[in-house]
Structure formats: C-alpha cells, structure tokens
Amino acid sequence: MGPNGAGKSTLVNLLTRQYDASSGSARIGDANLTRLPAHGVIREGVARSFQNLRLFTGLTAYENVLVAALAAGHDRARAHAVTLRELAAFGLEDIAGMRAANLPYGARKRLEVARALSQEPDILLLDEPAAGMNPSETEDLADRLETIGKERNIGILLIDHDLKFVNRLSQRIVVMNRGQKIAEGTPAEVRADSRVVEAYIGRGRTARAAEQNEANQHRPDPTEGVSA
Structure with missing residues (x-):
C-alpha cells in the first residue's frame, strides 16, 4: 500500500524486469530476479498482472489465456486444460469465445488475472486488480483470489487502494x-x-x-x- 507515486508499481516492474535495477537484488532461492531476462522470471515461479490492462484485444478470452499458458512452456494439451481451468475459476467460461476488446470492463480485469495464473506461478503479483471495479465485482474478485490462494498454495503480492479489499486478502x-x-x-x-x-x-x-x-x-x- 501507499499513496500515489509511492513506488509500488515501480517495485513490481523491477521484480519482473520491466525496468532494470541500478542496484540491489531480489532473490527467490538462488535466483536473482534482477539479473534474469524478463521471460526468465516466470521460470522462477513469478507471474503478474498489470495496473493498466495489457490484453491482446484482437484475441478471444480463451486465446489470451492460452497464449500465456503456451509461453510458460506447457505443451498444447496441457495449455488447453490450464486455460479452461482458469477461465472457469474467474467465471469467464461462457464468454471464452468473445474478443477481449468486447468484454465488459470487470471481465477484462478478471481475464488479466486468469492469464497470469495460467503460467502456474508460485507467486502472483497483482497491480491494482480491482481498480475501476464496482463493489460487487470487487467482492467477487476477492472471493476468487481467496479460494485460489488457499487451494493452490499460491503467494499473492497485492497492490491496491481499496482498504477493505487489501485487509481481506492480506495477512x-x-x-x-x-x-x-x-x-x-x-x-x-x-x-x-x-x-x-x-x-x-x-x-x-x-x-x-x-x-x-x-x-x-x-x-x-x-x-x-x-x-x-
């Protein structure tokens, strides 16, 4: 947490190699994330969503998740199964064939998280996943993240300004x-x-x-x- 301009998103961008660190290190086991190529971060079990949506707007919801699953190294059959699992986990299975550009805003935000999870990370970095959502959508997202965190034993690093949302998900x-x-x-x-x-x-x-x-x-x- 922190006010605007505190450096929260910058920190996540450093951890995931969107930015180059001028000093310091971020370690998971023996791996120093700040010395890996950007595509190597997921190999160490770290995935993220973005504050500003970065979906492939011309692809369907299904294709958005599938691309990420394939990029994580899954073969085609495994990537397909993982994609269906994540779409169902975020209530997107009935609109899987819709282009991302045509999805309601709340669905696009959930799709961004589903895409990150399709890489089957150990740690999920979420940069304001509930931003712009109405209270019912925020509550629904909290329910889903709480369930996934417990069932899959995934660590979640969350950035958000909604205190109720943060307090519910954070120890x-x-x-x-x-x-x-x-x-x-x-x-x-x-x-x-x-x-x-x-x-x-x-x-x-x-x-x-x-x-x-x-x-x-x-x-x-x-x-x-x-x-x-």
Missing part, C-alpha cells in the same frame, strides 16, 4: 511512501501507525485531527448535571 501489509518502506505489519498494526496516516492525509491534517481529538476529550459534557 501482512507493507506501506511505501516516496520510494521507501515506512511501515510493515498486520492490517491492524498498519492502520494504527501514525506514519501511515501522515502519508495518506498529510502532516498538517494529522496535527489538526490530533488537536481536535484532544479538544473533544476536554470539552464539558452538556448533559452533565442534568437529571430527567
């Missing part, structure tokens, strides 16, 4: 601001962290809120001494 939250980690902990710990509050609403507003809270605590009770 641990890292908060960034201006390219730096400012807090880490359980959802309850992060919500109570003054640095997080300041990053989201600003130092001046934080101070005014504290002053107002202090004043309210010392304000006389207008009902004191009044009897019915």
Whole structure:
C-alpha cells in the first residue's frame, strides 16, 4: 500500500524486469530476479498482472489465456486444460469465445488475472486488480483470489487502494511512501501507525485531527448535571 507515486508499481516492474535495477537484488532461492531476462522470471515461479490492462484485444478470452499458458512452456494439451481451468475459476467460461476488446470492463480485469495464473506461478503479483471495479465485482474478485490462494498454495503480492479489499486478502501489509518502506505489519498494526496516516492525509491534517481529538476529550459534557 501507499499513496500515489509511492513506488509500488515501480517495485513490481523491477521484480519482473520491466525496468532494470541500478542496484540491489531480489532473490527467490538462488535466483536473482534482477539479473534474469524478463521471460526468465516466470521460470522462477513469478507471474503478474498489470495496473493498466495489457490484453491482446484482437484475441478471444480463451486465446489470451492460452497464449500465456503456451509461453510458460506447457505443451498444447496441457495449455488447453490450464486455460479452461482458469477461465472457469474467474467465471469467464461462457464468454471464452468473445474478443477481449468486447468484454465488459470487470471481465477484462478478471481475464488479466486468469492469464497470469495460467503460467502456474508460485507467486502472483497483482497491480491494482480491482481498480475501476464496482463493489460487487470487487467482492467477487476477492472471493476468487481467496479460494485460489488457499487451494493452490499460491503467494499473492497485492497492490491496491481499496482498504477493505487489501485487509481481506492480506495477512501482512507493507506501506511505501516516496520510494521507501515506512511501515510493515498486520492490517491492524498498519492502520494504527501514525506514519501511515501522515502519508495518506498529510502532516498538517494529522496535527489538526490530533488537536481536535484532544479538544473533544476536554470539552464539558452538556448533559452533565442534568437529571430527567
């Protein structure tokens, strides 16, 4: 989590080699992701979705997922089976033959996640998967991700601004601001962290809120001494 411009998407882009890292490393086992070619990241069990949809708009929903499954190294039969599984997992089986460009927005967002999962990763990086969805679509996506995470034992790194969505899916939250980690902990710990509050609403507003809270605590009770 973090305010706009905190560096969340940049971090994921570094991990998946969309950007080149100038220093540091990101390791899974003995593999340093920052030294792999972009197509080699999935070989280490890491797949991602994008903040801005990057579907093949001229292909069908089925073909979008199939292409990713084939690119992950599955043979044709396995790729077909994986594609059907992911389409069903995200409620897309009945519109599998529709071109991605013609799908409703919520379906396109689910298709992006289904395509990433067709690579059968150990870790799934989701960059604002619920952005632009209405509350019912967001709740549905949370249900599906929760089920998949538990059934397949997949680790999910989630970026999103919807606090309810994040809190439901996350056991641990890292908060960034201006390219730096400012807090880490359980959802309850992060919500109570003054640095997080300041990053989201600003130092001046934080101070005014504290002053107002202090004043309210010392304000006389207008009902004191009044009897019915």
